Amino acid sequence: MRINWKKILIITLDSALAIYLMFAFTAFNKPDEKTKLCTKVNINIQDEATNGFIDTHEIKNRLRKGNIYPLKMPLDDVNSRKIEETLKSSPFVKTAECYKTQDGQVCITLTQRMPVVRIKSDRGDDYYLDDNDCIMPNSHYTSDLIIATGHITKWFATNYISPLSKTLMENDLWKNQIEQINVMPDLGIELVPRVGNHIVYIGQLPYCKYKKLKNKIVSDFVNKKMNRLEKFYKYGLSQAGWNKYSYINLEFDNQIICKKVFKEKKDDKSIESALAVSDNIGGIPVKSQEVSKTGNLSPEKGNKPEANKTTSSKKELSGNTANKKVNNKTRI
Template structure:
């Protein structure tokens, strides 16, 4: 063998041997994955800017209560699936505002938890004392200490009526840029008529009873079509009626009938009559909603 070739071979072997020794020393000093302990837990609330019903400390407290919080535990004993199931609301053991929970481990000893929240669509405060949220799928969520600027539903609202009828109505309202900002309250009368309380304008909008259906998909379609039709007519009345006579001229606006809007003229109270006609404190506390209009001062508009 030529001396030059021999030197090249020896040089290559030296490089390979050196690389092997470096890897061997590194592997020896680096802890095995099975022996490593969790050094950090990263909890991310994916949509916290849109819905503030969950916080990282709440997730931590839930896992600690179930002895599942991974910090300080061996990575080999941490089961991401168990953590996900503990946070999900299935079976009532998780957090009701959790929509999805994803958990995974990293090679450097970290456990990452990513949470998405259920989106509250509307708040229900029924006459019988119920107070809860509905999500966009009709699921119920308990009242929370966190506040949210949602439309409030009051009156004769049963749980099933809220889930099957209020939900598609709320979706129709929230899908309209104008009405989702204009409506602040929905009141259900004893005969299940629907009254809408706007933010702008001192009046009540009555749209009638929501159409019934046998199946959920049928109810969703019928209610959405009905509500959109009534709101479209009311928007035209805003543009071509109230814009001319004033937004506070009528106290009650009934759009239940097709091709006609029935309005109750507002009763003007004279200043000298105020002291005599002032309502007792108990009456003042009643909701703004008045049920069907009972005044004899009506105006009818063809729309």
């Protein structure tokens, strides 16, 4: 058999040419990262408008302090892994992703930790709790969160204030209406609303040593109390007036105890008479107690002794609540 060397030579040259062209096109199309500079840095912070704890300016400053801000750096020197690790070290960053593009851009995408409540305890502690019940440090950014004040330890905050706050934040009505939680020395819970010149007392939160079960028990307890308060708002305060009562006690399931706002007469400075001893608003028994000149609830027959613990006025709130409310939109 005669070998056609001419044909084999042509096939070999065609194959070599094809391989050469393939490598040539690949080499020309591949960017030279050693000489190509980063022309733009894209920083995308998800939920920036909602949380407001970090912004683009802070991200740039953090990277500049570590000398790893990629703008005008050779792409070959841009360490994406180091940028991610540096940003994740921030207590406000949940996830961070960094990658380079062929046109010389570096893209950084961040997600933030979601705060649900700010803690300002009478011990001087000032921090946030996120949606995973973890502590976040104080920040100089503004926030529009519920503030919890009073007798709060970090253990009580992560185990009880956190599920209480999340339950309130999940409801659109209470998310906008409740602006402050106050924990009394006996761990009773007071709520300060935005609308209405009164304080709502819901009693002590139920105890449970199992975390998952505890969250459900606390949530069910709070929802039950707030459902009763919603009915009282709808059928009671909407008719009687939002400033008629200074204190609303929801501790007991069979009744609501209210302290009426009293005005002193100019002639003898006597106290105006209280509301009828027993009313029925929306199917909920409502009792109103007489108030002495000092503002304390006078004892009534049949009242439980525990009701005396609900006699604090707004000026007696623990922590920074001397004027009923902590301004939650001040810079912190």
